[in-house]
Amino acid sequence: MDIDINSGEIISDCLKQYGRGKLFARTDGLQFEAQRAALRHAYLEAHPETDAQRREAILNAAITPGMTRDQVIAAWGLLEEDTRTSFGHVTEDRRVAFAYFTGIEVGTNYALYFRDETLMGVRETDELVPPHEREIDMRIAEESGTFYFYDGNDGELRGSNVDQFHMDWDTAHLHLYTVELITRSSRYRIETHLEANGALGKYEAELNRLGYTVEKAPDEVRFPLALRLLPYPQPERGAQSEGPTVPPDSDNWRVLPSSD
Amino acid sequence: MTKVEFHQLEEDILRRLKAIDPSSVAINQPAISVTLDNYLGSFGLDPRPITWAKDGLDAVRRAARSNLVAIKDQLDRFDYAGRVPVEREAASWVASRETAKAAGQGEQLDLLKGLMQGHSVLLSIPWRRYQGNLTGDRGARTSPAYTPTWQNVHDASEYAARAAAECAWMRAGSERQLHEGFETGLLPFVAAYVAGLWLFWITDCEIIALSRPSVQLQAKQLHCEDGPAVRWPEGEDNYFYLNGVHVPRELVETPARELDPRTLLRERNAQVRREIVRKVGIERVCEALEARCLDRAGDYELLLLDLQDGRTRPFLKMKNPSVGVYHIEGVPSECQTVAEALAWRNQSDLPPSVLT
Secondary structure: OOOOOOHHHHHHHHHOOOOOOOOEEOOOOOOOOHHHHHHHHHHHHHOOOOOHHHHHHHHOOEEOOOOEHHHHHHHHOOOHHHOOOOEEEEEEEOOEEEEEEEOOOOOOOEEEEEEOOEEEEEEEOOOOOOOOOOHHHHHHHHOOOOOEEEEOOOOOEEEEOOOOOOOOHHHHHOOOOOEEEOOOOOHHHHHHHHHHOOOHHHHHHHHHHOOOOOOOOOHHHHHHHHHHHOOOOOOOOOOOOOOOOOOOOOHHHOOOOOOO | OOHHHHHHHHHHHHHHHHOOOOOOOOOOHHHHHHHHHHHHHHOOOOOOOEEEOOOHHHHHHHHHOOOEOOOHHHOOOEOOOOOOEOOOOOHHHHHHHHHHHHHOOHHHHHHHHHHHHOOOEEEEEEHHHOEOEOOOOEEOEOOHHHOHHHHOOEEHHHHHHHHHHHHHHHHHOOOOOOOOOHHHHHOHHHHHHHOOEEEEEEEOOOEEEEEOOEEOEEOOEEOOOOOOOEEOOOOOOOEOEEOOEEOOHHHHHOOHHHOOOOHHHHOOOHHHHHHHHHHHOHHHHHHHOOOEEEEEEOOEEEEEEEOOOOOEEEEEEEEEOOOOEEEEEEOOOOOOOHHHHHHHHHOOOOOOOOOO
């Protein structure tokens, strides 16, 4: 069966604006925990222009279509650890990104639809976008500054420190980037990273709770658990991209000055 | 058949394709059903029910979720571009196919097919790594044209055009052998296309069919000033075009007087910007963006436009002689004269004789 994802389908779903006018509150009991509430208040302090209705929604740990992604993060009080297993598909049309994400742990399972940074729709669903089968290897590779990954026709995964689809002219033509083969992480390598991040104890305890020993746990249990416990490397990368990978005399280069 | 008969058949095919009214679609389902049953039979497949998709997106969704039967590898071997069978490289075959395509609006439908295929999708992106249109790849990315959905699509307009091309091939030489699937796999699709069939997918239990859309044309270009230029009567998946350029719905449906000229500043596609200027009018654009002329040379003007965010930037205003409309293009802040702007634009010191 063809399981390909069609960009038209993602865009069409985004434009349907599921849940428009409704509030979707976090309900897992953690929404008013001190650090999450602090996140909420910090956002509102930094954005006094937030209108009253939206401010109230944020204070009530609820999101609604029309919010920005930052408002969603603030409202639900999303810490890094809440989103480690949230994945989505992203496409673009006329340089506008359309995306949907599932797997954010807030009590109910939702799919969140975005147009660029704006939340377009919220839909309750049990569907989950699975991570790439090599996600654990990518997360570990990110610790050494490799943030962009590409499946090769040879079945291998390669990583680069520069986005191969969005790089400036000099970077592209002077080869100011690295591309390396991403190796499969052994159990020991994963555990070394967990230990370095102070998560090895939790990892062992969780495996034991599931009825496995560290030595005997199968990969299908070990990897998702490690993904849940391994934080994303900090600091997050900034927008490294400066423009399309095209020469200055091509049509695509002649864009209007960006608004930033 | 003799060469004369092939010539007459080719002429007949072209006549029937030209007679199609692109703006209205009346589907003759029984006729199409017979064609498809015979087509399946020629590959040793049993007939199966036809499910008509309500629009392009619906068809693609259904096909993507079905077990598609791959029979295209039993058809012709094509060149690397997938357009010309390797044993039909003759100019007569190619020219006749293109003529037939144009006669039946197949060129516009090919453009539409490209839009239906959509853009690539970055798969399994972590929430933490989402950065809008600067989001980086996370391993897997779809390549729409190479997905099973589009590898196994059957195109009635293409088969009809190839039927005409086969006739041209046969009459242009001697001792040539007619395509063995001509009677069942090519010629019947002329009637099927005229009867309203465009694309179809063969699955293990049904045929997913998509009718020709209703298409609005002006000077052979997709164009409609007050609604979708491409639509299916029962569907919601519409496509908006102005002068052959695929544009956002708002640009078509918003009356010119209500369009904000500043939309221009947010649009990165040069052709769409041209259509915005054409619809809004260059005078309103200059007025809304408080244009100040820095330099003028012939049909060119270097304007300083207010970007409405506290900045002003130079833009080159020029007239496109091929379509007779004005076009505005951002140039670097350092440009102070038309000559400098042209030099930057063309990477040379010479002004272009013709702007395209």
